[in-house]
Amino acid sequence: MNVLRPPLRDRLAAEYALGTLHGAARRRFERLLPAHPSLRRTVAEWERRLNRLVVASPPAPPPPEVWPALQRRLFPAEPRRAWWNGLAFWRGLAVAGVLAAVVAVAPRLAPPAGADMSFAAIRGKQREVLWTVALADDGRLHVNNLRAMAMPPDQRCFLWLKTAGGPPVMLGALPDDGGSRTLPMPAGMAKPNQGELWVTMQPMAPQPQPPAQPLYQTRWQAL
């Protein structure tokens, strides 16, 4: 593709970082970014270079009303809602419910008795649900990303199972595009419904390193 030829790529990245790339060209350029890591890298280099200028404009005290407005916006003083009272939880539950129904009516998938299901909600910083995880009876995990997430280039979120005494075992990469995905049961694991679920953000790699700490963590709930 034309834009990836180095001299042009460098020029467009520079003008994008500077702000002189505008209109349709700017939008087209932004659409290319997600799929082209080398282009993102070139933009990052230009931003690092040019934005050293940020500190060269004289600082000015911001109007005092900005901080309270920012706090109201980010941390609304909501009456503390119970976790089962949030819309996102019910949305997740509805997904799990549909899955349970599918499992129940599909005779090959569902054993006649004792079909149970585990469910987990992974919450973000503002307690909002980011993913729901439903463990179907066949051991497959159905993960649902409730909102598309802006991810740093080359990073993915991974789901891990952490049991007491052992290192975390990777269950798979989580969707971050607002969609859902089915993850196969890890080899040698009967049913991963014990322990905690950990989420990490890590560079994309065939074998991501088991984390020492999770970014988010949650526990299974039986349905």
Next chain:
Amino acid sequence: MAAHDPLADLLARCALSDRRAFETLYREASPTLYGLLLRLTRDRELAADLLQEGFARIWQRAGDYRPQFGRPITWMGSIVRHLSIDRLRRGEHRRRVELGEDDWAAVADEGPGPEERLRAEQGDTALARCLEILDPEPRRAVLLAFFDGLTHDAIARCLDRPLGTVKAWVRRGLLRLKTCLEEAP
């Protein structure tokens, strides 16, 4: 520049939802970012609005910061600059095209250049020196784009030069800046 930047710790704590750290980060970084936004928009209300929007993003994306993106203030500056460029270009902010001749002259003649501040207060002598080796007009064009958020078109009107000339100045100015910074980062 290699010294550890306390803003990096604050960002790391924000990534773990530490609101105290966020408050400190706001206190430390908002004057720089607001100053930048005031200059970019020349509109207090819009600058305040973009500052709020920018810090909301900084809170949400604090975990994305990596040292290879530059200093934390550089990374935060890039967030608010992109926000304001998008807003300025969306046409909601029409004041730019309404600037009269005198206003353009005022934009073009913005007093002492930024090199002084870079050198004296930020210790970034490399960038100051690399700006100084640019010819005056290409240098002016790059700075108008960076600090005033002007398009090629607007720079051409502001400096009263043909559009093609301005485009070439910006392109060459950026290239020389890059080469110079690569020689002495």
